[in-house]
Amino acid sequence: MGDRAEPEAGRLEQLARSGPYLRVLLLAGLVGVPVSAVAFAFLALLHRLTALVWEDLPADLGLDPVPWWWPAPWLLLGGLLTGAAVKWTPGGAGHLPIDGLSAEPVKPAYLPGVLLAAVGGLPLGVVLGPEAPLMAVGAATALMLARRTQGTPAAGIVGTSGSAAAVAVIFGSPLVAAVFILEAAGFAGPKLTKLLLPCLLSAGVGALIFTGLGAWTGLPVSSLELPGLPDATLHVTDLLWTVPAAVAIAVGVREVHALGRRLAPVAQRRPMAMALTxxxxxxxxxxxxxxxxxxxxxxxxxxxxxxLADLSRDPEAFGIGVLVAVLVFKGVAYAVSLAALRGGPIFPGVFLGAAAGVLLSALPGFGAVPALAAGMAAATAAVLPLPVSAAILVTLLLGADAASMTPVVLIAVVVAFVTGRVLDRSRTGEAA
Structure with missing residues (x-):
């Protein structure tokens, strides 16, 4: 992903040094308003459909709790819709989740396929998050609104700013959105300041519009956040357990991704069959x-x-057997979804890391909150090797506990990132 971004990054750097940069900066801020409105409608639709399938309909039919067979027909429908989008729409309904998130602008012509795969799959049980299609919606909408920039260096910065505006609230912070997208695009050094400004501006405007639309419409739009965690004190034993825990979680997450990568070539050749599988x-x-x-x-x-909210609110409700079962079964479902379906890879990875952390909190001297923080940080850094974004995201998720848990988060991110690099090199035969 970094290699593909280099030519575009050079063009954007050239633009940042030119006179029209202020006009592009203003355009990025203006684009944040309509993009955030479109993203709000998209997330509200996903939330409503999810509630309809998994809460309203079972309650109306007297199915409480949801029976074991309930997911089958909905997932079959989701597989058909997603497979059709991948096979027959331009752009293949967006990039494969197993490849991570892409900060490259999405062509407006690809948007119908992205929307069909997202709306037809995510609310019906697909084990992926909304962040990837949301970024695509933001980028494509921004490019449609700024048609005059297409084919120029400004198109890349406008599209990236649209992605930042769209994901500002789903990550819970405009800062996370901007840093995440720029780190994913491979920007660094002097480029960072010049290219960060439009993304920060667009993300800030997007977050403001999101907040206003939520208050005005009363529609619920969920973001990745945790309820208030109990007060926790960090001990030396927590830091000592963080290192092996981060290694174990990073290895587990990478194995899930390895399974997805083995299946991905088959999914590319036979998209409908693999989507249904x-x-x-x-x-x-x-x-x-x-x-x-x-x-x-x-x-x-x-x-x-x-x-994730239920787990952090009442971890004792998930016994050891339940945690092991959810890690195994959701891990397998996550792997096949990464290979053959469409969506974002971050949210399920964060949940699996949290579940693994709560499971490891049974170790002597490993507190529940530090274990939860270490698990989320390690999994996020292993899912997407973007250490700065992973650290910021998990730190903000921890809320009032962020200050005391920061050492655990940083250690877990670094250990998981290095572990992932070592595993990648061992698989390709490189020297570690």
Missing amino acids: AVAVTAVCAGAYALLTGRSPVDVLLSGQDS
Whole structure:
């Protein structure tokens, strides 16, 4: 991803040194207003459809809790819609989730396929998050609004700013959105300040519009956030356990991704067949989890946002057996979704890291909150090797505990990042 971004980064650096830069900066701020409105509508639609399928309809039918077989028909429909989008729409409904997130602008012609795969898959149980299609919606909308910039160096900066505006609230902070996108694009050094300004401006405007639309419409739009965590004190034993915990979680996450990478070439050759296979595997995993644990199959499905909130609010409700089951079954469903479906890879990874951290908190001297923080940080750094973004995202998620848990977060991010690099090099035969 960094190699592909280099030519574009050079063009943007040339633009940043030129006179029209202030006009581009103003355009990025203006684009943030309509982009955030479109992103708000997109997230509100996803939230409403998710609630309809997994809460309203089961309640109306007297199915409480959701039975083990409930996900199967919805996932089948999601697989058909996603497979059709991948196979028959321009752009293949966006990039593969197994490749991470791309900060490259998305062509407006690709937007119908992206929307069909997202709306047709994510609310119906696909184990991916909304961040990737949301970035695509933001970038494509920005480019449509700024048609005159297409084919010029300004197009890249406008598209990137649109992505920042769209994901500002889903990550819970405009700062996270801007840093995340720029780190993903490979910007560094002197380029960073000049290219960060439009993204910060657009993300800030987007967050403001999001907040206003939420208050005005009353529509719920979820973001990646945790409820208030109990006060926690950091001990030396927490720091000592963080290192092996981060290594173990990074290895586990990389193994999940390795499975997805082995399946991805087959999915590219036979998108419809693999999409249906992926949702079938996901349905089996969700049903098996529900039958074994007596809990709702929803724990294994979707992005994990709501399950993450439940886990952090009451970790004792998830016993050791339940945590092991959710890690195994959601991990498998996550791997096949990464390979064959469409969505973002971050949210399920954060949940799996949190679940692994809570499981490891059973170790003597490893507190629940430090273990949760270490798990989320290690998984985020392993899912997407963007250490600065991972550290900022998890730190902000921890809320009032952020200051005391920062050492754990930073150690876990660094250890997981290095572990991931070593694993990557060992698989390619390079010297570690």
